[in-house]
Amino acid sequence: MSKNEIDEIHDLKERVDCRSVLEAAGFTFYPEESSRHVWKYSRKHGVQGHQIVIVNHQGKGWFSPLEVGKRGDVFSLVQYLNPGLNFGQVRIELRPLAGIAPRLPAGERESSEQPVQDLLLRWNARSKPAPGSAAWKYLATARKVPEDVIERAVSLGILAEGPYGTMWAAHLNKGIVGGWEMRGEKMKSAFCRGGTKSLLQFSWGDTARCTRLAVTEAAIDAFSLAALEGRRVDTIYASTGGGMAPHTIQALQGLCMGLNVVVATDANAPGDRYANMIQPWCRKNYERLRPVGYDDWNDCLRAER
Structure with a gap:
């Protein structure tokens, strides 16, 4: 892997928010089941099932509460949502999302939690x-x-x-x-x-x-x-x-x-x-x-x- 490719991976990890990836993939944000530092997203999956993804670490990390061991950074999130993609293909998916802030509902960018x-x-x-x-x-x-x-x-x-x-x-x-x-x-x-x-x-x-x-x-x-x-x-x-x-x-x-x-x-x-x-x-x-x-x-x- 070239130095330019490595630099782009680091840049995308820094500039792409996991929440923006989920929004682009059709997930719905659940503010009533989220907190100041942890955000819950869900979408229909299969006939009757749902995919649930929890985002943490200021939007840089994620995990699935339904599947043991499914967690990581924004690159592994794209691979989780699109099985089979390699790092080069993931970079292509992430480029349009670099610097894009998640579209959280009004009032949700600041926590609704009380001290x-x-x-x-x-x-x-x-x-x-x-x-x-x-x-x-x-x-x-x-x-x-x-x-x-x-x-x-x-x-x-x-x-x-x-x-x-x-x-x-x-x-x-x-x-x-x-x-x-x-x-x-x-x-x-x-x-x-x-x-x-x-x-x-x-x-x-x-x-x-x-x-x-x-x-x-x-x-x-x-x-x-x-x-x-x-x-x-x-x-x-x-x-x-x-x-x-x-x-x-x-x-x-x-x-x-x-x-x-x-x-x-x-x-x-x-x-x-x-x-x-x-x-x-x-x-x-x-x-x-x-x-x-x-x-x-x-x-x-x-x-x-």
Whole structure:
């Protein structure tokens, strides 16, 4: 390879953003599942599948959460999207994109995330659910979550009383509240504005001693499955908050490496897609657990009670 060719490779690696490559390839950006330094892109692939690519390192790096070992720089990204291209052909593909900034939606070039201290102030300003409070009544009455489950979640510091009787369920990032799921009688499932989606984690025992991970799509489903399974002390019940954000993927990949994994997502096509995404990360036992006769675990719990 000549010096000019080597110089061009270095120049293209420096001047071409992985996000611009994905946009040119027809990928869609998901701002609600992206963060300040990590961006999620997806496109349809095959009959029912999707390709998901996460971009990091200020647009210079990428990885696929669905395929172990698929990661690298902008050159390997083009080869991932176009199998069979050699370095010379990749250079031809990249030349028109040199210096082209990604077309992020208005307001997304600067992060929509709030500083951690601002989120903590919002969280700490809310009271904790207590017997008779609106959020407690919503969980215990409308959702039939047993009171000892609610008490345990409050004691773990992952439940707060939102406005208008909503339940706030915290996602922790390195032990710090980074965002929260919101749900109530008058509010469909949502995630707090400016927060970072990671994982809600509920357990009856010491998480350091747990050997099993059960993954659900919502906090209420995590609480419901914890009740239905009889207060197992060996299990971490985790909620993704209905999406696979970059911090969610990172947290799940770490947990899946060391625990037996039960994917207890909803009994529908999206739930199956989540299960297919998680399975390659598992290094121990893997099980797909579907609610029988119902779409989700809270439906099962309400039917039982």
